[in-house]
Amino acid sequence: MKKETILRLSREIAPRLGEIWQDLHQHPELGFEELYTGEKVAKILESLGIETQRGVCKTGVVGLIRGALPGKVLLLRADMDALPISEETGLACASREAGKMHACGHDAHVTWLLGAAMILSQMREELHGTVKLVFQPSEETTGGADGMVACGILRDPNVDMALAAHVSPNYDSGVYLIQPGTVTANPDFFTLELAGKGAHGSEPQSAVDAINMGVKIYELLQTFVSRLSSPCQEVVLSVCTFHSGTSRGAIPGECRMEGTVRSFRQDIRQQARVFIEDCAKAVTKLYGGSYAYHYRMACSCVENDPALTARVQANTEDLLGPGAVLTRAEKFMGGEDFCFISREVPSVYLFTGCRNEEKFHAVPLHNPAFRLDEAVLPVTAAVFAYNALRLLEA
Structure with a gap:
């Protein structure tokens, strides 16, 4: 009834x-x-x-x-x-x-x-x-x-x-x-701010190209799921924003990237947190730039x-x-x-x-x-x- x-x-x-x-x-x-x-x-x-x-x-x-x-x-x-x-x-x-x-x-x-x-x-x-x-x-x-x-x-x-x-x-x-x-998954979010040195587009040798550093880091981040995680583990790492530059004639000295990591295990989210920073540290050191990094574990x-x-x-x-x-x-x-x-x-x-x-x-x-x-x-x-x-x- x-x-x-x-x-x-x-x-x-x-x-x-x-x-x-x-x-x-x-x-x-x-x-x-x-x-x-x-x-x-x-x-x-x-x-x-x-x-x-x-x-x-x-x-x-x-x-x-x-x-x-x-x-x-x-x-x-x-x-x-x-x-x-x-x-x-x-x-x-x-x-x-x-x-x-x-x-x-x-x-x-x-x-x-x-x-x-x-x-x-x-x-x-x-x-x-x-x-x-x-x-x-x-x-x-x-x-x-x-x-x-x-x-x-x-x-x-x-x-x-x-x-x-x-x-x-x-x-x-x-x-x-x-x-x-x-x-549902563990939803984590990260922000990377890359600092280099701007220069005129005709003088790349004078710049520390923030776009170049961002692209290299982006490529490295894609290997976390494809090569550094087991195929049996359910994990996603996505870069969702990429902002750099304001002029078509100038190489930018700053780049900001934001993204998310989704997983079901605490050890995986910790590995991702460390890996993202390791990528930023290696690339910025190689090219003479620097970085600021924030990783937030929103909930579980x-x-x-x-x-x-x-x-x-x-x-x-x-x-x-x-x-x-x-x-x-x-x-x-x-x-x-x-x-x-x-x-x-x-x-x-x-x-x-x-x-x-x-x-x-x-x-x-x-x-x-x-x-x-x-x-x-x-x-x-x-x-x-x-x-x-x-x-x-x-």
Whole structure:
């Protein structure tokens, strides 16, 4: 009976969720700037009669749905921030904020968690315990989840378990990847600033060419995965920005490179940190330059609790049918600050397929043309709500 009620309610709220998502998509906000998003979230929660707290960790919002029956506390989390990317989707609801875009689907995450709140707020009499709704800022940049945990989101009332989801263009709309164990990578970031000596383009012998040093370092960095790591190890090292020079007639004396390392083992990330600096040290010494180096370990892997994962798999299959759930797939090399929650309480982080090739050509996350199938919004709201009811009644 609960299943039928949740599916019916999810269909009824689908138009409203579409409106919310389109509005959020038009108003993307970067980390710790989510004022419009946070206020919209808070007003919707309050309209549902949900206890609401604004300004948690600057721009975060927390809501509490207290069930009529005794039980534990389940945390449901959505991240709210967008990316500094100029949108190229051509959607009627495209971003109105220059240089900002919801290219990672966090607008969908917020929307489906609001949908779950709409459903659960109508089912309080059947709800055991408490559902804590966490709308988190700044997942993309400085680790908003860490700050939210420091602000006490796992206390008062104390959280027993947690659930979160992320859109994925790697899977069809309506398919959910729910697997135990490690589900995201260690996301590390590095910056190299190279200093040489500028000179006129006609006098290269007078320069310490920063572009030349940068290119040599770039070439060396590519060998970390191809030659210095075992083929059995899952690791990525990518240089993502390379800036040098301002004039076509001058050899630059400065070069700045930024990139990321993704891995699943602590020893690999330590090896990468040392190797990058060794490359910079060797090349700049050879050519007579110098370097400044910064390496940041942003967060760690997200680990899905095996027992809780099995329950979420079973609940989701019960709601949508066995064909809707994948239990094994290639590891996701992206990072996710949900790790700050999953390391504290048993947690499940699942992936929501959002690809629909009949409607649009799928592109990766963080792409200016990224799109998602809006049909996932009410369905994922139902998945969250049904799991909340089933996990807490157990």
